[in-house]
Amino acid sequence: MKKIGLALLTASALTSPVYAGEVSITWQTPEKYTDIRPSSETLEAFQERVMKELGEVFIDLAKKLPDDVKWEITVTDVDLAGDVRPMMRGTANDIRVIKEIYWPRMSLTYRMTDGKGVTIAEGKDDIKDMNFMMGMHIPSGHTSFEYEEKMLQDWFRKQQRDKKFPTK
Template structure:
């Protein structure tokens, strides 16, 4: 029953991140059980994963709006290591909390493909991004949700791709 529920959560999260089309991106979360770290603190694993997939999927969706309308972007996330580390608390109940320290920086691995209106591939790569200086970087935006360090890491990577002309700009 738990596996069925998790499958529904993952499928639902995938649908929330969008279907490939003009100004949109299709994000696939491949084998999340094998990710380095998407462990929750004080909530259920399924709910936490759904929140991760929804919020980080929305980051990709917002970035896709900066691409020309005829570009279709497909992203397959193959690994994720959230900022911080989950540790058991030293008190009754054995709850866990996520400790954010500079030695636990965010990382993400993914593959992507961009195609134009005729279906021709215009950009394709496998990426391993990280932000070792995530606690010393520019200040976080107030509205970055529950995963501000990861959101900023993805946004910074995207901006570098635009500046280096690896991605087409609007």
């Protein structure tokens, strides 16, 4: 089931009518991620939602790449902002507690190639945002994982600013 959802997400990214870079995302063994635990839905449904919504963040980021760039991402770990705690009142739902000490993190590898297949960027990054609750951030409304979305946007912007990723 996870591979089907991922395949559809990837296919939609590759057939997008918007002129931008293409992205393909592989979610490597999400059942072993540090924290991809739900608070009020099934584990499988929550993992699917995380992969879909964060996948859409990568698709939006790829729109900032030149048209002929292909971006391959393998996500190797996710640790969502907050920590899931069991409810003590006898309900089936747990809660996710968001505090400064539970910052979002993600580990990934990536490779970017140009239209000729020449590698223009590749690497492995452990992305984190220890100040995720500081500053001003207006949620995009595209994802329910706003802290992770901001973390990825900041990381991508820094990669482009430092000339590691190409710009349009």
